[in-house]
Amino acid sequence: MTFIPKPKIVHPALPRNARGLVRRDYEGALSTLCAGCGHDSVTAAIVEACWRQSIEPQNLVKLSGIGCSSKTTAYFVSGAHGFNSVHGRMPSIATGANAANRQLTYIGVSGDGDTLSIGLGQFCHAIRRNLDMLYIIENNGVYGLTKGQFSASADIGTRAKKGETNFQPPIDPALLAMTLGASFVARSFSGDKQQLVPLIEAGLRHRGFALIDVLSPCVTFNDHEGSTKSYAYTREHYEPAVQADFVPPEREITAEYGAGEALAVAMHDGSRIVLRKLDAGYDPTDRAAAQARVQERLMSGEYLTGLLYVGTDGGVEGGRKEFHQVNGTPEEPLNSLPYEALSPGSGGLAKLLARYR
């Protein structure tokens, strides 16, 4: 962290987005994380993506649980709505908020502890429900806030700062999400904003549950030799498989994407994700094959990154009905519906009850 706030001065040449805002208008409070924390870079990537998407701050909802990662939501878009939930319970809050108002954009930021340990059940069910949100995991393999114990994502053989070795198998959130039927699964690295920012943009626009597992090194407890989640190790074992570029509706897909090697996936609002395969043998639209490939690379110690899976089948975006389609929630926020529409009245209640007789 720093002792002085980031000065409120803006480079006069800073570009403005469709709403006339500069990138700095999407910043939040001053980060109190350790200097060099990967999470701060993820924050900067979210700021950049929200700016590029010209999101109106009041239409954004930031949700988190507990942990270093969960502090992130305080550090971007200070004009947005925010909710810091109980440890691991962020998906429940997201579900409730989403049910009440589907017009907002939901972004949840969690960590490997908050998601894969205490919150694993909640995480799985959010995927099952295909909740319309972007779920970012800042994954560093340790419990940083309690001084560096192995987390559920620590790899076998990785060493803690004080020297002990981990022997328990990790839970890989990307593989887990694919298994549970998630419609948008990505992995990236806090040190690669070129890859991460378009993924966040696409994830924000995706209708349904979008997961981005971001390898985000803990500079204090997990950036040493012997760690499999340090900056240096991640860079060495980092294999971009699919570059996903977000193309907004008003922009054409240019010829820079050679025919045959790029695949455009249409989204509900007319924007597209252009996938460029960097690994020729990889198919990000085939769930089973993608899963097998990610697993195979993990076994040999490589992190496959990029947009690992995006559903394109079934006639709905992501290949599966999302939360609102399943539940038939109204388009309008509940607080804008008239009382008559919200309450069935005594006649309606009698009818409802009659069904159970």
Add this chain to the structure above:
Amino acid sequence: MEATDTSHPDYFHRVVDCQWACPAHTDVPEYIRLIAQGRFTEAYLVNRHSNVFPGILGRVCDRPCEPACRRGRVEAKPVAICRLKRVAADNRDDVSGKLPPIPKVKNGKRIACIGAGCASLTVANDLMPLGYEVTIFEQYGEPGGLMRTNIPSFRLPQTVLEDEIRMIVDMGVDLRLGSRIESMKELLGAGGFDAVFVGSGAPKGKNLDLPGRAAADANVHIGIAWLESVAFGHIERIGGRVLIIGVGNTAMDCCRSSLRLGARQVKVMARKPRGFFKASEWELEDAEEESVEIVVNRSPKAFVIEGGRLAGMTFECMEYELDARGRITAERVTGEEFIPADDVILAIGQENAFPWIESDLGIELDKWHVPKVDPVTHQSTRPGVFFGGDAAFGPKNIIWAVEHGHQAAISIHKHCQGEPVTERLAPGVNLQSRKMGMHEWSYSNDYAPVERRLMPHVSLKERFKKLNIEVELGFSAEQTAQEVQRCLNCDVQTVFAAKLCIECDACLDICPVDCLTITANGPEAELRGRLKVPARNLAQPLYVSAALPQTARVMVKDEDLCVHCGLCAERCPTAAWDMQKSHVHWPHAEDEAEASEARKPKIA
């Protein structure tokens, strides 16, 4: 791009925009920090080391530092560097004990300086502590040169001027007042001097030879000569309606002086539109505050005489066509105008004149009849004769004359010691970390969002009562406290060690002005366009690191808008970024003397 060579002293010097722009390389951020700490005497001495006349310059410097100031690019207005200098000068204690000691035993070398202006005084200031005997010949009865004769006392009080001149004269200078040098040949022929320095200024104001000039002579004055007569009390009145021809800084002094000598209506006549004025923006503002009217696009045509005396002047009304870059491409006359006047002052430039330098002395003159002077050594074509100030390269300003004095002093020393004048010490730079702890720096790194303070003036009612009422009151304590915080401490440099970088992006993310980028290397022009915010100010360099250890990309810093807040260094987990104070060492004669001493064989 190649990795930036920060070992070259110019690199970090250039980042300190104000110091780089100052001809005398005044360590501006350092003295502003000293003022912030209330250490006015030390601040004064830091100034004096470079510019010799802080009290004078704090009022009347042409301040090339201010247009260069980085704050002016971050916000609209630069730091009030010049007026902060005055704060140090006005609040200092007695410095007589803190000036360099003057050796009692002289080194046997005698130097003659012609003209007791700022250039000659600087030569004396630099050479007296080294044991030289310096004689200054001055034509008038008072020292100071143009500082005394051409700068009105409502801008520069006499006490300030005399105080700073006395500091130098009291070093034991043999000051010969009322001793005009009529012949260089005599001076050189008489012997007794090992070197001669000519600092006689550019004392000849330009005339305007138009119809009626001769008949109107009694009421047409040459600007600098008129100011001189005002300064010495020879002129105490002027007519009610005065026209000033020309819009340089001399014109501003003429119009404001006229108002104090009885003029009721003063017009400054400009041939061209406003963007072409030679006067500094702030001098124009001060004149206009006193209701001086500046009339543009009027080209003088003739002096009009009625009843044997000046009645006014006719002007041609001009119209100009400008191109996209604001340059004049065509001009035409659209009419004529008569403007009545009781007096006219010509302030259209000045020249140097050397009728007293004989042609057979080996001092070569160029086609404009001014001596050929080496721009580095200030030596003329005759070894041992040096020129500085306006006498060397035409009219500039005080701060340039001071630097000429410093450089000429080095040459004079080398000439007298039998060393080649061209072999001079190179400037150097020292760096020292300002880190005190995890988040502590030994400088105030926070950005103060304060606007430039306005200089308080004596009321318009009061200021015209006497000629010598100083108009600017100086900053109050509160104003000073705020203005000093506007300095961005550009001399506390961001220094990067590529081998320590883990490419976590922390510095990029925290930088408030987005001046950092980690990217693949490339040619400069292309790289500039690829930065987080494209680096469009080509006058400011890029700081490019060596290849980074993990990805072989490079760290690029655009020096343009860095506010030196140190957040990159605070956020850096490996201390790859550090904030280090640069101290630029610009050699003076004393350093050359030390170096000569060090070269001498030691006798045990």
